[in-house]
Amino acid sequence: QLQVQESGPGLVKPSEILSLTCSVSGASISSYYWNWIRQPPGKGHEWIGSISNRGSTNYNPSLKSRVTISADTSKNQFSLKMISMTAADTAVYYCARAVRRWLPTGTSGGYYSYMDVWGKGTTVTVSS
């Protein structure tokens, strides 16, 4: 059964770098798309970015200048690095798998993506 698990520091100082890792078991990261999402306290979800099975990345433009997502296929892990952390980055950070599949919907069908397996999330607080 597929499981994903976030790990990393719970506390980061302002201006420092956040590094999180998502460990994947039950599936190879050489398949599917792998995502980072965050949820600030009491707020909605913000998609941070993703890395594909081919290693191509896609980032939220609002965070793109500060974020790097990478993968280590030998460890079956992918990682998030976010620089210049501020209090506004305090949030629960989730990793999740995204599936992209063709479905026979409508008149001709099409490709659809959805995030079907999520980690439990890791709380990151930015504070001195």
Add this chain to the structure above:
Amino acid sequence: DIQMTQSPSSLSASVGDRVTIACRASQTISMCLNWYQQKPGKAPNLLIYAASSLQSGVPSRFSGSGSGTDFTLTISSLQPEDFATYYCQQSNSTLYTFGQGTKVEIK
């Protein structure tokens, strides 16, 4: 960015009630709309993908409909374990965006 707007932001309902949650996209997204359930302190759980496809293992009392810009999540008979917050999310754009959530509370 495609903005996703849910309504209502919260509702109170009783066990056995039929509950409907709406989600509107700021531009057409075909059927690229997913629904998640989230309970306090837990990760989101996928309920519906591609607007109307039921995720494996999700009870059949959950259903989704819509296309274009207007979508609906329906719970046909609310159960005690369904009290949670529900989010829509669009995947038509490579920049995924979420609705702000609808909290379903016990009446």
